[in-house]
Amino acid sequence: MPPGRTAPRVPGAERSTIEDVAHAAGVSVATVSRALRGLPNVASSTRARVEEAARDLNYRPDPNAARLATGRRSRTVAVVVPFINSWYFANVIAGAEAVCADGGYDVLVLTSPSPASRADPVGGLLGGDRQVDGMIFVEVALESDDIDELERLGVEVVTIGQRTDHFPALSIDNVAIGRLAVEHLVALGHRRIGVIAGQAEDPEHFDVPGQRIEGARQALADAGQRLDDDLVTAGQFTIEGGYRAAQVLLARTDRPTALFALSDEMALGALLAARDLGLDVPADLSLVGVDDHEVAEVIGLTTVRQHVVEHGAIAARTLLRQLSGGRRSTLRRGAPISVDEAELVVRRSTQAPAAGAAARS
Amino acid sequence: MPPGRTAPRVPGAERSTIEDVAHAAGVSVATVSRALRGLPNVASSTRARVEEAARDLNYRPDPNAARLATGRRSRTVAVVVPFINSWYFANVIAGAEAVCADGGYDVLVLTSPSPASRADPVGGLLGGDRQVDGMIFVEVALESDDIDELERLGVEVVTIGQRTDHFPALSIDNVAIGRLAVEHLVALGHRRIGVIAGQAEDPEHFDVPGQRIEGARQALADAGQRLDDDLVTAGQFTIEGGYRAAQVLLARTDRPTALFALSDEMALGALLAARDLGLDVPADLSLVGVDDHEVAEVIGLTTVRQHVVEHGAIAARTLLRQLSGGRRSTLRRGAPISVDEAELVVRRSTQAPAAGAAARS
């Protein structure tokens, strides 16, 4: 048989069509369509009758048919992140979601199959018959194959973090962030500065840590110092990782007088480690983080503030503008999107090193 | 004119149809359809020709048309949460997303317009021509109107936290959680126990705090004690809120010897407050949280472990089973879904109260 009346999609939920409603209301399908969508040219008595029939029949228009007929889009954007349950990504998503909801768009959250640092992170994400008008990639590495595919698909794209030469990118000046943090420590007189970095690097794909460290290096160089590579330890961007990294760094006989953690969560871990080691912050150890996580204010952590929620919001706004504006060329080709600059927020966790320690360097 | 060839939806992205491809490849549309979907009955030479034509024309099938023709569903589920950027919800979403992705479903993240404690949280969420096969509501209060609408829409629903009598619900035994925490403190000898609760309650809609407090009350009652209401302070479920609440509670002259925080984040705040007040945990103050947040292990926090990611995963699994299985009646009508029970994890933050303090009660 030809397709015919298809079985109800969800067992137990009968679907009635516009035609059923038309019958029940004694009008044509065209009238039902107009009435139900609130178009002007319908007698109010007719409209009432149609609405009633629709209600009785538990009618709800099939969005597929409606979209096919109108060419309307799905008003959905996908946000692709390496993980959802991490402070940073959750906040970026929150920012994007707020803007999208506001603009009448839904947000699909996709996680890149392999961690940010692996190859082919986009793998099966594309393709499928997913319906999205646009995508926001957050710290995911796009291979040129992916880019081709994306352009072929004709979806609008904005990236956060990882750049490409093909899509508008909200890129964070991580070198500047590293500089800000370490210049502050240097200005206070610190020379032995430890760094709690990210994961075992894969600079090819995810070099946020490398860039921030580079900034630290520059700040130290400006003061005629150099960064001691032995004092750089990975902290996985987690509280626990920061704790462990700090344990290692602070156990050294020539322990650093200050620690620069590449995220506030790692800084919190470091603070807890210091506490467990009986070290006072800031008397024995200065601590700087990055992000301005809610916890930073609570613990008085000096940090380099990033407006993380805003990152998501700005990316979303850019995407929606592209989507509606249509002047899609404006921002093409890796154009950077400007973001509020990161700023140093000085709190109680940093001070000049103790005399002895400072002299030692 | 009749609808005719619609304009390209995305400016700059020309859409070609299956017919264009058929022409270019010199075959019929049916063959194109078969070839491109990898169906068996196509000569490989033909298939190759079709694929090439498709590539040349940058053809990509219109999912709306395909779905309309097949009656296939969207394979999308919505997860509705009050907030995204909170540890708890982010982890629930992560759990749900992993399971959904695994089952070939996408997840749409929606935030309930008003905070969990307000009326009509579902407001505009329903309706629209959104395409979802199922929904997971996490701690959002469903009014009976919402429920009717949901049933009318015929979408499968699973709830986490807030229950209804209409959908399978993953409900957490919060009274038991409160008991576990406080029984432990009582067993250690604590009598003056402070509670860091949630927000100003709206028990009608969100009574997790109330239930946990009730458990605390019971535990105390079992020991012939009563919970001092003055020692219950709201902490908003945030680190900062926990910090402030602890500041208040610990400033009292008759300060509690132990604090039960309704979440680990609030417990962390309390720990930081204690530190700032020069109080040692556990010597001067015992502390119990709830969740087993990653930070709990790092700071040695005694807590009542919940498998939060699992909550999301279980809800998603249940939903997907309903969606595919079709025996939708099995779990209807508020049937509870069983979850691993919460368990007490004893770490370093709790111990018997100092002799003087204990005697005082």
Next chain:
DNA sequence: CTGAAAGCGCTAACAG
């Protein structure tokens, strides 16, 4: 204000 009818782009019998 309403109805008839022609599509939207794709799939799935059915007949070759």
Next chain:
DNA sequence: CTGTTAGCGCTTTCAG
């Protein structure tokens, strides 16, 4: 193995 054709359910002219 391939083409023809009849829909999927809805929207939109166009003619009353």
